[in-house]
Amino acid sequence: MCILKFSAMLCIAFFIGSGIATDIHDKALVIASSFVKQYYQTFDENRSHLAMLYRENSQLHFEGTVHTGREEITQKLKSLPFNKVQHTVSTVDAQPMITSQAVVLAVTGQLKADDDLPHYFSETFILLQENGSNSWVISNQIFRLYLHNH
16 A cells, blocks of 8 residues: 555655654655655655656746756756765755645755765755655755865
8 A cells, every 4th residue: 555655657665663644743754755756766766756846837947947747857857967866865854834734845965976076965845745745846946066176
């Protein structure tokens, strides 16, 4: 049985310890952790498969530039100038929003693109539950890469 679904293809059951998460804060963290694992794995393997996580009113703020809607966001992600990428997540923080049908999460980590040295990044997501179902989609997303010249 699918307990947590990020799309038709991405379905994850979530549990804490030996039982199903019942506290709203625990659920938010489990949703966030499951989402982050699947999102970055899919991003690293085939960014075009992320399209199913966005809707027409979704927004991506990428390095200060706004992209709106599934098609525009997917085009931006596919056009990034690297062939290979690997994300290493350091932290995932999450909390439920006022409604139990939304979760805000903050991610920090490193990404390595092609033969470049790893760079730190931060990313914030707002996930929305679709129509009371177990499906979650990205409503808003903010991405920043931290480049330091030494």
